[in-house]
Amino acid sequence: MPDRHKERKSKYTLDRGMPGAFEGETVTRRRLMNLAANGAGAVAVAAFALPALGFAIAPIFKRQQWTWQPVGSPSDFTDADYATKVVNIVPGIGEAGNSITYIRKRNPAIDKEPEDQYNQFVALSDKCMHLGCPVRYVQAAQRFICPCHGGVYDFRGMVAGGPPVRPLDRFYTRLNEQTGLVEVGPRYSVNNELQRFSPRFPGEPIDGIGQYLYPAQFDTSSPPPH
Amino acid sequence: MPKIPAPPLPKALQPKPKKPSESNGQVPTHSAPLEAGISTVDWLDERTALSPGLRWLMWRKVPRGVNWAYTLGSATLFAFLNQAVTGVFLAMYYRPDVAGGAYESVRNINDNVFLGQFVRGMHKWGASVMIILIFLHMGRVFFYGAYKYPRELTWVIGVVLLILTLAMGFTGYLLPFDQRSYWATVVGVNINAGGPFIGPFLSNFLLGGADFGSTTLSRFYSIHMLLIPGAMAALIGAHLYLVTKLGISAPPWLKPQRDHDGDHEIDKAEV
Numbered sequence: 001m002p003d004r005h006k007e008r009k010s011k012y013t014l015d016r017g018m019p020g021a022f023e024g025e026t027v028t029r030r031r032l033m034n035l036a037a038n039g040a041g042a043v044a045v046a047a048f049a050l051p052a053l054g055f056a057i058a059p060i061f062k063r064q065q066w067t068w069q070p071v072g073s074p075s076d077f078t079d080a081d082y083a084t085k086v087v088n089i090v091p092g093i094g095e096a097g098n099s100i101t102y103i104r105k106r107n108p109a110i111d112k113e114p115e116d117q118y119n120q121f122v123a124l125s126d127k128c129m130h131l132g133c134p135v136r137y138v139q140a141a142q143r144f145i146c147p148c149h150g151g152v153y154d155f156r157g158m159v160a161g162g163p164p165v166r167p168l169d170r171f172y173t174r175l176n177e178q179t180g181l182v183e184v185g186p187r188y189s190v191n192n193e194l195q196r197f198s199p200r201f202p203g204e205p206i207d208g209i210g211q212y213l214y215p216a217q218f219d220t221s222s223p224p225p226h
Numbered sequence: 227m228p229k230i231p232a233p234p235l236p237k238a239l240q241p242k243p244k245k246p247s248e249s250n251g252q253v254p255t256h257s258a259p260l261e262a263g264i265s266t267v268d269w270l271d272e273r274t275a276l277s278p279g280l281r282w283l284m285w286r287k288v289p290r291g292v293n294w295a296y297t298l299g300s301a302t303l304f305a306f307l308n309q310a311v312t313g314v315f316l317a318m319y320y321r322p323d324v325a326g327g328a329y330e331s332v333r334n335i336n337d338n339v340f341l342g343q344f345v346r347g348m349h350k351w352g353a354s355v356m357i358i359l360i361f362l363h364m365g366r367v368f369f370y371g372a373y374k375y376p377r378e379l380t381w382v383i384g385v386v387l388l389i390l391t392l393a394m395g396f397t398g399y400l401l402p403f404d405q406r407s408y409w410a411t412v413v414g415v416n417i418n419a420g421g422p423f424i425g426p427f428l429s430n431f432l433l434g435g436a437d438f439g440s441t442t443l444s445r446f447y448s449i450h451m452l453l454i455p456g457a458m459a460a461l462i463g464a465h466l467y468l469v470t471k472l473g474i475s476a477p478p479w480l481k482p483q484r485d486h487d488g489d490h491e492i493d494k495a496e497v
Contacts, residue, residue: 094325201419
């Protein structure tokens, strides 16, 4: 195939025999007009496409309002057994926005993670860390068992078997001094050393390289409320 | 310039020779309704010049040896049309209300609406049928080697259509909003989140937030009935254009024959 770009052509559209050419019009001038017309079109498209796109992806960047929800008085909870409580994760959508949390008192004999004001009560999320099915606490075995793919967690929520990639997520808890009630706050994720991470999706390991492969999300990375 | 020969017309549409009883030089007269029909078609054709394109699309040569496996693409297309038509009418009754309204509206379609259970059944089972057919069609193309030059782009578009069909299945599964669809979606979104780096962001986009929230259902509904079907319709158009433009590939067991120029050529039959 001959290279058509090699020969130098006249800069006048008339000399090149381009359609619609007129006296004195240069290719550069025509190119500028083309660019202006197409640019104007692009601006018009961007005027509706960009806001629509931002509208669609905005939830990725939205920060959630964390709240504290009372779940009972301290005497409701023991350190040997879990109490099942329903907390609301997403307000305004009925039962679809509720989640179950399993709560017990902190037991210094087995809970070795550093103690602070947020873990005097251990509140485990019922989300299985394999793919998010709800786990059930089986009192006789002192295990959490997932119905979907057989994930098993021990009494502290550490993985005891099956496909889950990290221990059960937890909720911040606190004892409200004014009301005397135990309150449940935002959810957080833990790695195998029970270090706190901002909440991740199930199935995302956060030990070792996992914490870099699955970065914190914009919408959940705020600290717990005070 | 040699004139391009007119595309072959089927027997029924070829002009009939005059009967001896008809007088010479006179236009044969048709019955009035037929005459009206012909003039309407003529009127449209004069303004749109569509008839050569339609002839190009409808009456083309296919290789000898084609068999029933070649109908799987059309079957998939009809499954898509079935989904589109039943889906449009289901949308007249469906309500993407996450606080229980969605489930109630589907129950209303099933229990109260005339033929509601039938139309919803068509949509529900048609979805499975379409996925089975699209895989069979893909298998036919693969095992017949029909994806090879010059039909690679047809194949690529077909693969995109396959992915979009699966995405339709995923987004549609949530809409009845019962326990099964809710948990299947939770699991599906979490599988999606397992992709490194962008997985979590993609899941946030799908859910419309960090958790399954008030807009998740309406997002899925909008993606299911507007975004993906629009893309699919456009891609099916491109797919069909390429199929027509490039012709149907011969079955792999058909040996090329030498024509009078000494070129290898696949025997073509008229249908």
